[in-house]
Amino acid sequence: MGHARAYLTFDIMRRILEDYFNYHVLFQVNITDIDDKIILKARKGELMKQYRSKSTSLEEAKKNASLAFQKRKSKLDAEKMAAEARLSGETAQQLQAREKEEAQNALKSNELFVQQLQEAEAKVSTASSTAEVIDSCSDFLADWLDESLGHTIEDKAVFNQHSRKYEEQFLQDCASLGIRDPTVITRVSDYVDEIVTYIDAMMKQGSAYNSNGSVYFDTSRHKQSHDYPKLVPSAGSGQTDAELAEGEGALGAKFEGEKRHRNDFALWKASKAGEPRWSSPWGDGRPGWHIECSVMIKEIHGPRLDIHGGGADLRFPHHDNEIAQAEAFHECQQWCNYFTHAGHLHIKGLKMSKSLKNFVTIRGALEAYTARQLRLMFLSHGWDRPLNFSDQSIAEARDKESRLNSFFAV
Structure with missing residues (x-):
């Protein structure tokens, strides 16, 4: 429903433009089917499929579930301590508003995760079959399996099938909500060559640099001639840890010594074992999240864009980074005229x-x-x-x- 709010919001805007003002609207929807979250989800799904197909005894299944719970507990305890430390003493006084809100939300989320873990533990303790154990803690098991076996899943078909499945469901849901079909749908997997060409051009401009097979956008150099970030100017002092993690993805490398500046972001990621890969001048890898949208927009709309939409959480770093790389590539000061960000849908x-x-x-x-x-x-x-x-x-x-x-x- 969170996605429904965004897409219904933009459908309403589109209908006003088309039906009331009689504008011709070229409505593009980007499907970012090469993405760290998708890779992880597809990989875990395949590992769980393999796990379910094995002849695992009830005793062994419960033992594995216990190991998975312990692993998650340790992670949750560490995250809680880190959030509490940020909100206490002198550290709290130095936090920016964005950082304080992130820490507060992290504590709320942590509390919900702990509750979910306890509920899963209770179900597993009373489970009378292997299937019941797996169903009761599948997410925890998937995380545990991925940590040790994720590197073994490299068949591109696994990731592609996962993306196509949820793309089809998404389009069906949009139709059920009465949302008009987009004029064009673009998928990252169809534009990898164009992305490589785009990145190569930015490297020749001096806007990007190669480091250990990955390519990063040089934010410090960009700020010498452009305003950055534009949508969330307060983020100009630096990304928070949460923003950095969101921007670089769940499978991002540890960047100590790899990036010139903390705020630099990946245009091309060198792929590790268990990650899909495509060839490039910098070695096998895959596109970074931010570059995907900029390139697909260019292929459909050209060098300028009238209106760009998304959820409120995409303002920074995603949309600000889109703006930066597009303005660098097109050598302009304003790439998009208007950004529209739909508010979040909350529950409890x-x-x-x-x-x-x-x-x-x-x-x-x-x-x-x-x-x-x-x-x-x-x-x-x-x-x-x-x-x-x-x-x-x-x-x-x-x-x-x-x-x-x-x-x-x-």
Whole structure:
């Protein structure tokens, strides 16, 4: 539903432009099917598939589950201590607002993760079959398996099949919500050659540099002639740890000694074992997240863009980095005229997130509510502000729908 809010928001904007102002809109949707989160998810899915196919005894399954729980507990304890340390004493006084909010959200998320772990432990303790054990703790097992066996999954078909499966579901969900089809859909896997050419041009300009088979964008050099970052100027003093991790991806290398500057970001990543790879002048690897969108936009829209959209969490570093590399490549001071960022959808005070497992699926929502009711719920709140998904918000939407039906005698 978090994604639904963003795409319904942009569908409403598009309909106003097309139907009210009679603009011709070339609406492009980028499918970033080469992405660290997708690689990890596909890899874990394949490992779990293999694990389920083995003849594992109930005793062994419970033992493995216990090891997986212990591993996650250690990680959660370390993350909690780190967040608490940042919010205490002199350290807290030195934090920027963004950093303080990140630490506070990290503690809330940690509490939810601990609760989920305890629930899984309880289910495993009473499980009477291997299948029941696996079903009760599949996410924890997947993480544990990936740590030791992730490097063995290298078949590109595994990653491609995963992407195509969820792309198809996404498009079906959009249709169910009454969202108009995009004019064009672009997939990163179809544009790797163009991405390599784009990066090579930036290296020749001096905007990027090669380091150990990966290519990075030189943010310090860029700031000599351009404003960076533009969307979140307060981030100019440096990325927070969370922003750095989000920008470089879950499979990003440890960058000590590899990047010239902390804020530099990957345009091309040297692939390690267990990661899909494509050939390039710098060695086998894959595109970085930020460069993917800039290149696909260029291939469809050319050197300038009118409107760019996304969720509020993409402002920095993703969209700011898109702007930087596009302005460097096109040698301009303004690449995109307008950025629109849809507000997050929250539930119980936290952003809906797959990692937190506090989300409502579009299909689940449509079993209880109509697409019109969901659209009215989003229309009733500022499109760029956070919205809490609750019984009250949907009840208000139902009331508005009833009033409109009465007015139009439907």
